[in-house]
Amino acid sequence: MATLQQIAFQAGCSLATVSRVLNGEGPASDEMVRRVRRAAAELGYRPATSTARGTSRSSPVVGVLVPSVTNPVFAASLAGIQHRMHAAGHGVLIAQSNYDPSLEAKAVSALLEQRPTGLILTLCNAQTSEVLSAALPPTVLLNNLPVPRFAAAVTVDNHRAGREITRHVLQSGHARILYVSGHFASSDRARLRYEGYRAAMKETGLAPLESVEIRFVDGYEHLELTTAIERHRPTAIIASNDLLALGVISALRREGLSVPGDVSVAGFDGIAIGRLMSPSLTTMTMPDGDMGVAAAAMLLDIAENASQSRHLRLGHRLYVGETVQQLR
Template structure:
């Protein structure tokens, strides 16, 4: 069994430094952390785990997502679990319910299980209290990297918002409404709206104020009567596909047809959107691939001491049938 003393000798540092570097606690430079982890990996060191945390004594990683029921995050979790199982790691899952105040508590609960690393999807990585704690190797998933945590797997949500809006503009629409979950709960939604605004400005049309609703329990009884009467949009962009389905239902309750009266588009490319008739126009995201990439990156950093990096995967337009030429 490899000991901490052996790692200290191999890394050329003190035993206390090795302990701090492996636990992610106390003062230690990033360079020394990489040196210690590289030494540990080269010697084949595996940290001890309590029986309560892991009865089979397998290393585990912690994953935080906003919702385990959203197909987007379910796909990412599937990719993470597939890659981690292949590496002999268990996966611990927590959810924040799109609540920034819950993130720090959820991460603290994951840390009690002494994970070798974390994969986090946060409401807003720039303001999250969860990142103020001493953390093991951490990958941001869906969030842009921040200075303290430069390892991230994302898509370009701003560009996706701009491209889906351009697609709708090419169909002759000028009054396009953006409906979203609260931006405070999702920086991805905010970036998509900012991309929408950029495309509208480029085309010489004034962007409309976003209609923000709760991400949790805000879709089924969505009421669009006020904004439809006030703005009279001919098209609606929803910040995700589940919300786009809610928009379709709300428009039908107003006696409007999609796409004959109002065009609708979303983001994510979930399967149910392709099964509806007409199929949903959406910007498809590689959620499963992003999960696999985040897991692989975490293993590289935690076990092989590789440098942190930002990986941005491609999205693609699925034209669907819910966007048509404006009358």
């Protein structure tokens, strides 16, 4: 890596002059400017961050870990974080875990190398996360329940959301309700929603079915439901998120089943496309963008004002679309 000293040598001047030219400060002859710029370019100079007098340290960044930016849910949160952090003059650094706990730990290490002011993390599983316990900067969990190591969190009540949407489906007259889910190991949200489903089934005196876990492979395009459908003959399916619900609907159609004529489908998240499509998707809408904003605000508050860590829970809301049919 080239240093100011080397450029100075190449340009035949002093280190101080190089510094001034490159920062566009202080006076410099046109001739000098040309020679210095040229030498810097030739040597491929990239400045190292200086700690010298007066220099305000390079502006602060926060690190954000999400499972996948291509999931609209996390994209929406990310947009919220971005928005709030920019307003506060912070940059936003992102990393993805791809729903893989070991990638997750690596991604956080990479984030840490940038010495962020703080972190906002959506972990596969906050309890068991391998994210190294060494000195972490202030951290807020997003979408994970708080744990002793990470006491600050912004969440929704996924258990209750699961209970409520199951109740909605039950009240529409369904009884054979199947829960189709992403892998629990990589999403405690999916697991909590499933627990909510179980609770609602039990309180109605019905035996909850085992969940069908679907591996996320680059999307849910070729989801296979034949076995599960033949075995359980569900009249309704609750998917652990909207993207998966779309995959389920598509798979049902490939089986020759209509939605909601033959099978009803409901999801979670409230992605925009669910409302645009026809029939529109019944879902539990989550305030993804607001959660991002809230997590960012909380992180700033903790980092700048040394506030206490706390757990903020935002509200969800049922969106009644057209994919759940009223039976009887």
